[in-house]
Amino acid sequence: MSGERKVRLGVIGSGKGSNFVALAQACRDAKLPAEIAVVLSDVAESGILKHAVDFGLPARFIAPGPFRTKLDESAESNYVTALREARVDLVVLAGFMRILKGGFLAAFPRRVINIHPALLPAFPGLASWKQALDHGVKVTGCTVHWVDQGIDTGRIIAQQAVPVLDGDTAETLHERIQQAERVLYPQTIGELIRKGVVKVAVA
Amino acid sequence: MSGERKVRLGVIGSGKGSNFVALAQACRDAKLPAEIAVVLSDVAESGILKHAVDFGLPARFIAPGPFRTKLDESAESNYVTALREARVDLVVLAGFMRILKGGFLAAFPRRVINIHPALLPAFPGLASWKQALDHGVKVTGCTVHWVDQGIDTGRIIAQQAVPVLDGDTAETLHERIQQAERVLYPQTIGELIRKGVVKVAVA
Numbered sequence: 131m132s133g134e135r136k137v138r139l140g141v142i143g144s145g146k147g148s149n150f151v152a153l154a155q156a157c158r159d160a161k162l163p164a165e166i167a168v169v170l171s172d173v174a175e176s177g178i179l180k181h182a183v184d185f186g187l188p189a190r191f192i193a194p195g196p197f198r199t200k201l202d203e204s205a206e207s208n209y210v211t212a213l214r215e216a217r218v219d220l221v222v223l224a225g226f227m228r229i230l231k232g233g234f235l236a237a238f239p240r241r242v243i244n245i246h247p248a249l250l251p252a253f254p255g256l257a258s259w260k261q262a263l264d265h266g267v268k269v270t271g272c273t274v275h276w277v278d279q280g281i282d283t284g285r286i287i288a289q290q291a292v293p294v295l296d297g298d299t300a301e302t303l304h305e306r307i308q309q310a311e312r313v314l315y316p317q318t319i320g321e322l323i324r325k326g327v328v329k330v331a332v333a
Numbered sequence: 334m335s336g337e338r339k340v341r342l343g344v345i346g347s348g349k350g351s352n353f354v355a356l357a358q359a360c361r362d363a364k365l366p367a368e369i370a371v372v373l374s375d376v377a378e379s380g381i382l383k384h385a386v387d388f389g390l391p392a393r394f395i396a397p398g399p400f401r402t403k404l405d406e407s408a409e410s411n412y413v414t415a416l417r418e419a420r421v422d423l424v425v426l427a428g429f430m431r432i433l434k435g436g437f438l439a440a441f442p443r444r445v446i447n448i449h450p451a452l453l454p455a456f457p458g459l460a461s462w463k464q465a466l467d468h469g470v471k472v473t474g475c476t477v478h479w480v481d482q483g484i485d486t487g488r489i490i491a492q493q494a495v496p497v498l499d500g501d502t503a504e505t506l507h508e509r510i511q512q513a514e515r516v517l518y519p520q521t522i523g524e525l526i527r528k529g530v531v532k533v534a535v536a
Contacts, residue, residue, distance in 0.1 A: 239448060249455065249470070250470070251455055251468060251470070252452065252455040265489070266488055266489045267452070267453070267489055268452070268489060268490075268492040269452055285469055286468070286469045286470055286471060287471075287473040289470060289472040290472070291472045291474070
């Protein structure tokens with residue numbers, strides 16, 4: 131019976147959820163042949179969870195445990211369980227500020243993607259728009275990539291260039307990159323589905 | 334009497350001279366408010382010297398000395414002398430395959446630029462189009478930068494993004510980047526002159 135349902139996305143984020151909103155709109159407007167099955171966050175008061183509720187989507191805070199930059203083992207297991215219960219075909223990181231370890235990635239082999247606000251391999255890590263501005267580049271952008279255990283090191287799926295303009299501040303540049311992300315992320319996930327790279331795992 | 338003559342460029346290259354040809358055409362067609370005062374090469378049979386002769390421009394082979402990746406001290410001094418005799422206001426590296434040391438750079442402070450076939454700081458060094466292809470990026474490009482003593486580390490002046498297309502080989506990607514270089518380099522030098530960053534040093 132595979133193929134009778136849409137590809138199910140599990141979105142995980144820590145922040146305001148601008149990429150999530152773009153994905154939810156694209157699914158709702160049938161521009162992206164997928165549905166969002168669940169939205170998870172490690173931040174109880176995050177914008178992404180509020181937006182998920184506004185879209186009428188299942189949304190859950192799952193406590194991350196005591197560490198600042200990763201999930202502890204039981205938290206990781208809770209995330210995996212929630213995604214599996216939601217029968218998620220693709221895990222979509224959207225501003226999730228923690229590193230995923232091998233246990234999580236082994237549960238979703240080649241089914242976890244992320245978007246990073248720079249043209250990787252340039253400027254991995256935090257606040258990459260500020261790194262780019264400080265370095266003085268004239269072109270930066272955003273990158274959709276498979277997630278591996280490194281920090282922004284996974285294989286690149288798609289990239290979009292974004293110009294740095296005279297007079298840009300970290301804020302104006304970040305906003306311009308985020309505008310590009312909100313187009314690139316739904317478009318790239320759509321292409322992965324249409325090409326059959328991402329497909330319905332369990333009918 | 335400063336301003337009565339055009340900005341004089343000294344072009345140095347080791348290869349076929351495709352960027353040189355673009356610069357010479359832009360000067361000839363008055364798209365670039367400059368003139369090429371001298372063309373120097375460390376390779377006697379290089380295309381750049383042949384093209385320079387075709388354009389009727391002064392062209393000289395200057396032996397680089399015994400090293401493979403730099404000029405020896407007396408060679409460096411010969412290059413500096415030739416550029417000074419030609420009253421060069423800006424030294425333009427165009428496919429010059431040797432590192433310039435402090436002595437050369439001190440002779441032309443903030444007056445040496447280079448073009449690199451990648452979006453620096455990504456993929457410095459040799460065959461950067463191949464590095465980009467092997468890394469799997471979807472966007473690469475070219476960068477005009479001031480030359481310092483590092484390898485492709487100087488301050489960035491301008492960049493142009495170039496897409497990597499499905500099915501690209503090192504050759505097809507390199508050619509697409511070079512097309513962008515032939516537009517970006519004359520355009521960037523023109524802007525430096527129009528903004529007064531580069532100007533006539535000796536009338």
